[in-house]
Amino acid sequence: MAVVGVLALQGSYNEHMAALRRIGVKGVEVRKPEQLLGIDSLIIPGGESTTMAKLANYHNLCRRFAAAAWNPCRGGGTDPGPVFPALREFVGGGKPVWGTCAGLIFLANKAVGQKTGGQELVGGLDCTVHRNFFGSQLQSFETELSVPKLSEKEGGNDTCRGVFIRAPAILExxxxxxxxxxxxxxVDRPSITISFGEGTEEEEYSKDRVIVAVRQGNILATAFHPELTSDSRWFAGGAPEVARSEAIKLIWAHIKAHGLQNPAKKTEINCDATLKSLFGGRDKVGMLEINRLLNAHFPKN
Known part of the structure; x- marks a missing residue:
């Protein structure tokens, strides 16, 4: 079974672990350098991005892992140095990576609106992020988001619930x-004046909409917190793909673990929030329908 690592330095890693358990995916908390070697994908959760960066350096996570993985006898290269080389190597290796909120900031190539002195970034995602675009904790909010591309790929409704907690946003x-x-x-957000770097003029963000979810290659990033909702479709984007046969096994494990088979009619499955997100919002499905309903998640090339 594929293993999803959740960076567990600080923040909402417990919520991600719980969400992975709900959908029958094996998750492991990543704190030690060697744990990055044993996972198939990585989630960088929300939290306080500057604190997470400091904790990564305090535990020497990035340096120690890179030193263990780097071997000049395997084909050259240079000593990876101290600045987030392990996480950068993982992101650059092509395995799925998903960053939520603070994780989005970590993965961005550039961040503005940072604290004095800034913070280290993992990078890999070609975007500019504003660290606290939506304001303070008191200005956190929830809203419905239009997600037609997610619906097309993962099925379900073409909207999802977005939970924004002291959230960043993607400017470019x-x-x-x-x-x-x-x-x-x-409308009640204070105006933001943005400087894109030394020697550039400051400008006020004047657009009426702002980007909050993107994908580039193996990287998925959201400014909001899907792990705090029942919509599991985002986790499919942040986890390694599985074969149809493995997906069916996971679904049946979920059905049995949560007692979703109708005791009065064994061929009928009562859908909880997780199954609804897979099966187009249906309350019930027939046992023999499951394979057909999975077609939306396994499009033919």
Whole structure:
């Protein structure tokens, strides 16, 4: 079974672990360098991004892992150095990576609105992020987001619930970045003046919408917190793909673990929130329908 690692330095890693358990995916908390070697994908959760960066350096996570993985006898290269080389190596290796909220900031190539002195970034995602675009904790909010591309790929409704907690936003994206969701800029948000770097003029963000979810290659990033909702479709984007046969096994394990088979009619399955997200929002499905309903998640090339 594929293993999803959740960076467990600080923040909402417990919520991600619980969400992985709900959908029958094996998750492991990643704190030690060697644990990065044993996972098939990685989730970088929400939290306080500056604190997470400091904890990564305090535990020497990035340096120690890179030193263990790097071997000049295997084909050259240089000593990886101290600045997030392990996470950068993982992101660059092509395995699925998903960053939520603070994780989005970590994965961005550039961040503005940072604290004095800034913070280290893992990078890999060709975008510019504003660290606290939506304001303070008191300005956290929930809203419905239009996600037609997610619906097309993973099935279910073409909207999802977005939970924004002291959230960042994406100001600019490169040509290879696919935009998955944007949202209106709240009318009560204080105006933000943005400086894109030394020697550039400051400008006020004046657009009425802002980007909150993107994908580039193996990287998925959301400014909001899907792990705090019942919509499991985002986890499919942040986890390694499985074969149809494995998916069916996982679904049946979930059905049995949660007692979803109708005791009065064994061929009928009562859908909880997880199954509804897989089966187009249906309350019930027939046992023999499951394989057909999975077609939406396994499109033919």
């Amino acid at each position: 994206v490169g040509p290879d970045v696919e935009i998955l969701a944007d949202c209106p800029v709240p």
